[in-house]
Amino acid sequence: MITSTSNAQIKKIIQLNTKGKARRNSRAFVVEGVKMFLEAPLDWIEEVYLAESFLEKYQGSKKEEYKQELLEKLETTGYETVSDQVFRHASDTMTPQGILCIVKMPEYRREDLSGGSDQKKAPLLLVTENVQDPGNLGTMFRTAEGAGVTGILMSRDTVDIFNPKTIRSTMGSIYRMPFLYTEDLKKDISELQKEGVHFYAAHLKGKASYDEADYQKPSAFLIGNEGNGLTTEIADLADVYIRIPMEGKLESLNAAMAAGILMYEANRQRRT
Numbered sequence: 001m002i003t004s005t006s007n008a009q010i011k012k013i014i015q016l017n018t019k020g021k022a023r024r025n026s027r028a029f030v031v032e033g034v035k036m037f038l039e040a041p042l043d044w045i046e047e048v049y050l051a052e053s054f055l056e057k058y059q060g061s062k063k064e065e066y067k068q069e070l071l072e073k074l075e076t077t078g079y080e081t082v083s084d085q086v087f088r089h090a091s092d093t094m095t096p097q098g099i100l101c102i103v104k105m106p107e108y109r110r111e112d113l114s115g116g117s118d119q120k121k122a123p124l125l126l127v128t129e130n131v132q133d134p135g136n137l138g139t140m141f142r143t144a145e146g147a148g149v150t151g152i153l154m155s156r157d158t159v160d161i162f163n164p165k166t167i168r169s170t171m172g173s174i175y176r177m178p179f180l181y182t183e184d185l186k187k188d189i190s191e192l193q194k195e196g197v198h199f200y201a202a203h204l205k206g207k208a209s210y211d212e213a214d215y216q217k218p219s220a221f222l223i224g225n226e227g228n229g230l231t232t233e234i235a236d237l238a239d240v241y242i243r244i245p246m247e248g249k250l251e252s253l254n255a256a257m258a259a260g261i262l263m264y265e266a267n268r269q270r271r272t
Helices: 008-018 020-026 034-039 054-059 064-077 084-090 110-114 134-147 164-170 185-194 255-271
Strands: 028-032 045-051 080-082 099-104 124-128 151-155 179-182 198-202 219-223 240-243
Touching: 008 020, 008 028, 008 045, 008 084, 008 099, 020 028, 028 034, 028 164, 034 064, 034 099, 045 054, 045 064, 045 084, 054 064, 080 084, 110 151, 110 179, 110 185, 124 134, 124 185, 124 255, 134 151, 134 164, 134 255, 151 185, 179 185, 185 198, 185 219, 198 255, 219 255
Parallel strands: 045 080, 124 151, 124 219, 151 179, 198 219, 198 240
Antiparallel strands: 028 099, 045 099
16 A cells, blocks of 8 residues: 555656646546546556545445446556545545546547548537636537537647646546647648638627528637637638627626537537
């Protein structure tokens, strides 16, 4: 059992939780909680750590199927036991569930964002420019999966998807939603347009209501920074400016909320 906060493995976990550079250098990140462990693809999992009281707690669980799935996966992955005090020190959460794992970063190419080998499905992309709130980005990932988005393209200054707060907000969608950070967002948008993808900018200057456009063709939604929106340079690349009608005195919605409305309108159209 690991009983010291000076242990090299514990220091590594803390570095991965707190330093983006450490995550990039290791090409790995940390996930916490039973759900995130159970949903993690086996070939992504590198190391698993359990608080000393964790197994005792789940051995007594009345959810037999759930417990069996958990115990079987732990038998497959193996694990290190950590004292409860040291686990709390390493955890990024206020009330740790008692299980965390170090997971390999996935690697995607731009073509993976358009549905990969599934050519029956017209690409539906979410494109973010300088989104800064971890909760917003994580919620966008979760909503994108639910709405049937094929991939997410992010500017290099978008918040780190592997930030622990972002990871938690994805609720497991990090494992299933193809994504890519780009060094040149303008160039990638232009390339996608050449491939037939139509871009829609959520913009205060939009004259067309978001539900008037046709999203059954290959489509992408551009979502900008929470405070400043899209830069003029990126917004001007859009085929159409669209707007979400506002009642009352509001000018705009939260970025994740706006993205969700747009993605689910595309989903609605594609279901009819």
